[in-house]
Amino acid sequence: MEIDFSKLGHNLEDKLTSKMLPHIWCSGCSLGTNLQSLVRGAVMTGMDMDKEMVMISGIGCTGRASGYVEFDGFHTTHGRAIPFASGVKTGNPNLEVIVFSGDGDLFSIGGNHFIHAARRKLDMTIICTNNSVYGLTGGQASPTTFEYSTTTTTIDHNLRPFNLVDLALGAGADFVARYTSAHFKILPRIIKQAIETDGVAFIDLISGCPAIYGKRNGYPTADYMVKNFLEASVEIEVKEDGSHLLSENTRVEFDRTKGYTKIPIGVFRRQHR
Amino acid sequence: MKKQPRAMAGRHLDSGNIAVAEGAIYAGLHGYYGYPITPSTSIMEHIVKRLPHLEEPGYFLQCEDEIASITATIGCSWTRKKAMTATSGPGFSLMQEGIGLAVMTETPLVLVDVMRGGPSTGLPTFPGQQELMQAHFGSHGDYIIPTFAPWSVQECFDLTVEAFNAAEALRTPVFVLSDQVLSTLKEKFVIPKEGEMEVVNRAHPGETITWKGTEISEDLVPGMNCFGEEKKAFSTGLSHDESGHVDLTAKTFERLTNRMFEKVHRYAHLLPQAEKYMMDDAEIVIVTYGSTARSAYEAINLVREQGLKVGMYRLRTIWPFPEEDLRKSTEGKEILVVEMARDQLTWPVERALLRRVHHIAYPMGLIPPPSVITKKVREIGGK
Ligand code: SF4
Numbered sequence: 001m002e003i004d005f006s007k008l009g010h011n012l013e014d015k016l017t018s019k020m021l022p023h024i025w026c027s028g029c030s031l032g033t034n035l036q037s038l039v040r041g042a043v044m045t046g047m048d049m050d051k052e053m054v055m056i057s058g059i060g061c062t063g064r065a066s067g068y069v070e071f072d073g074f075h076t077t078h079g080r081a082i083p084f085a086s087g088v089k090t091g092n093p094n095l096e097v098i099v100f101s102g103d104g105d106l107f108s109i110g111g112n113h114f115i116h117a118a119r120r121k122l123d124m125t126i127i128c129t130n131n132s133v134y135g136l137t138g139g140q141a142s143p144t145t146f147e148y149s150t151t152t153t154t155i156d157h158n159l160r161p162f163n164l165v166d167l168a169l170g171a172g173a174d175f176v177a178r179y180t181s182a183h184f185k186i187l188p189r190i191i192k193q194a195i196e197t198d199g200v201a202f203i204d205l206i207s208g209c210p211a212i213y214g215k216r217n218g219y220p221t222a223d224y225m226v227k228n229f230l231e232a233s234v235e236i237e238v239k240e241d242g243s244h245l246l247s248e249n250t251r252v253e254f255d256r257t258k259g260y261t262k263i264p265i266g267v268f269r270r271q272h273r
Numbered sequence: 274m275k276k277q278p279r280a281m282a283g284r285h286l287d288s289g290n291i292a293v294a295e296g297a298i299y300a301g302l303h304g305y306y307g308y309p310i311t312p313s314t315s316i317m318e319h320i321v322k323r324l325p326h327l328e329e330p331g332y333f334l335q336c337e338d339e340i341a342s343i344t345a346t347i348g349c350s351w352t353r354k355k356a357m358t359a360t361s362g363p364g365f366s367l368m369q370e371g372i373g374l375a376v377m378t379e380t381p382l383v384l385v386d387v388m389r390g391g392p393s394t395g396l397p398t399f400p401g402q403q404e405l406m407q408a409h410f411g412s413h414g415d416y417i418i419p420t421f422a423p424w425s426v427q428e429c430f431d432l433t434v435e436a437f438n439a440a441e442a443l444r445t446p447v448f449v450l451s452d453q454v455l456s457t458l459k460e461k462f463v464i465p466k467e468g469e470m471e472v473v474n475r476a477h478p479g480e481t482i483t484w485k486g487t488e489i490s491e492d493l494v495p496g497m498n499c500f501g502e503e504k505k506a507f508s509t510g511l512s513h514d515e516s517g518h519v520d521l522t523a524k525t526f527e528r529l530t531n532r533m534f535e536k537v538h539r540y541a542h543l544l545p546q547a548e549k550y551m552m553d554d555a556e557i558v559i560v561t562y563g564s565t566a567r568s569a570y571e572a573i574n575l576v577r578e579q580g581l582k583v584g585m586y587r588l589r590t591i592w593p594f595p596e597e598d599l600r601k602s603t604e605g606k607e608i609l610v611v612e613m614a615r616d617q618l619t620w621p622v623e624r625a626l627l628r629r630v631h632h633i634a635y636p637m638g639l640i641p642p643p644s645v646i647t648k649k650v651r652e653i654g655g656k
Pocket of ligand 1: 029
């Protein structure tokens with residue numbers, strides 16, 4: 001299918017690889033908006049995307065994103081976007097490296113790499129499209145799948161999910177934020193801040209997979225999902241005693257019959273030392 | 274700290290692992306990524322003393338595991354910098370995933386595998402040659418990776434330089450298979466002055482490079498467009514077209530994989546050739562490689578004194594296997610394969626010669642002593 005971007009009036013046409021369209025993502029998926037937020041954030045930094053930025057992804061629905069943009073990029077093996085990024089950054093420190101991948105890729109098979117990257121503080125931005133499921137392989141439980149939700153591998157019961165914000169704070173990331181894909185207005189600004197952070201910046205980007213996870217777990221359509229994200233999101237209130245950073249206050253809550261019930265959002269940490 | 278030169282030109286008395294590290298630095302190493310594992314560790318311990326202190330400093334990163342080491346090596350190479358990792362046995366197993374990615378994305382890099390006894394944790398501090406087949410078939414899918422095997426400390430240096438050159442010229446990962454004996458064995462070796470040995474750098478798109486006086490065809494080895502350069506650089510472990518973009522059609526996949534084989538085979542004559550010792554009048558030929566060849570060399574000198582006509586075909590490039598050269602050089606001769614493995618080197622040898630050969634399998638973590646080889650040779654020679 002030939003798509004003429006100018007007819008669609010897309011103002012990021014020169015940043016996207018039209019050759020790769022149509023993309024593989026389902027309609028209603030968060031990934032389109034997430035990618036757009038990322039590209040807008042990258043544009044806002046004023047850097048030359050083609051010469052100064054490298055976008056690295058792993059495997060999964062999100063993994064394909066690196067092929068869709070006019071950044072230099074690499075689509076690595078499953079879970080290995082972060083070590084690849086470490087090689088790029090140490091090969092040429094002038095490059096801005098952005099890891100854009102999913103929750104299964106970054107926190108299951110790639111979990112070890114994440115904690116070490118956070119500890120090591122090589123300058124990179126890690127954005128996790130966190131939709132709590134392995135979408136590309138058909139809907140298996142991921143490390144952020146919620147308790148009591150249905151996947152093809154957790155018919156009655158799933159174990160506790162990772163709280164990615166808590167994990168990133170604990171591992172020592174320098175910038176930690178969480179928003180949802182519905183926050184596409186503020187996200188480019190947050191992504192810009194993340195890119196400009198000197199050290200490891202992490203964004204837990206709560207996202208929806210309506211086609212596979214949502215239809216089994218309380219958000220069957222994309223518009224329900226977007227409303228659900230906005231209604232469930234609660235901006236964190238920064239407390240002097242730091243109690244807003246306690247795990248119970250950063251945890252995402254979910255009900256398999258109605259979707260998300262609480263999503264603490266905001267920037268949890270800036271430039272930790 | 275005082276800046277160090279790249280080429281530590283002159284005579285040295287040191288181990289194979291140090292020679293490997295110096296060879297890499299001589300060849301232009303920028304990024305080293307590794308994880309501690311015996312017997313390869315002293316390579317990275319030497320690199321860390323050298324690489325960050327060069328006039329043009331390189332980067333050393335101790336990774337969280339071997340999977341990260343090989344993947345970071347690939348990442349570094351995509352910034353047009355020379356990169357390497359080194360490991361042993363279990364680490365080589367973990368790296369197989371990344372090796373496939375390096376092949377598929379045609380990434381120049383050097384991986385030094387210092388072999389020890391296996392399977393599993395096996396014999397960490399004893400030698401083995403049981404990773405020969407793994408170097409060929411370890412990762413899934415069809416591929417061929419140039420694999421060199423030194424037998425002396427000098428060759429640990431020389432073949433590491435050659436490995437970088439082959440990697441750059443052919444846009445491929447290259448293996449150096451050393452072993453535990455060479456890793457700690459100290460002997461004299463010489464580092465040439467900067468510029469005395471050829472150092473090859475990969476081609477940019479549209480540029481033609483020469484290696485050992487031979488022009489490398491851009492049709493077989495496309496110039497590499499790296500990160501931060503003019504054009505968009507992209508690649509993927511998925512099947513892809515020349516621009517690096519995903520294309521899962523049979524036609525593209527066939528074209529890609531055929532070319533990846535063809536480029537290694539076409540230039541195989543530029544890879545280190547086998548050393549033939551006392552082969553002219555030999556009736557029995559010992560086919561071997563690595564530190565085992567040192568024992569075979571000694572054995573040959575002993576039995577020659579007793580009038581047995583024995584020679585040695587010492588492999589320096591294992592993969593692609595020099596089938597034709599071995600066949601031609603051993604016509605009508607008895608063959609004895611000696612290896613620190615149960616049954617690995619015999620496979621390519623018998624396949625090349627289309628006949629059964631004599632064999633000393635010595636997989637118990639010891640280098641076969643010359644006496645074991647002389648005994649077998651006498652048996653074969655009827656003396
Ligand atoms: S399977 Fe889910 S995550 Fe993957 S593209 Fe479809 S909606 Fe998006």
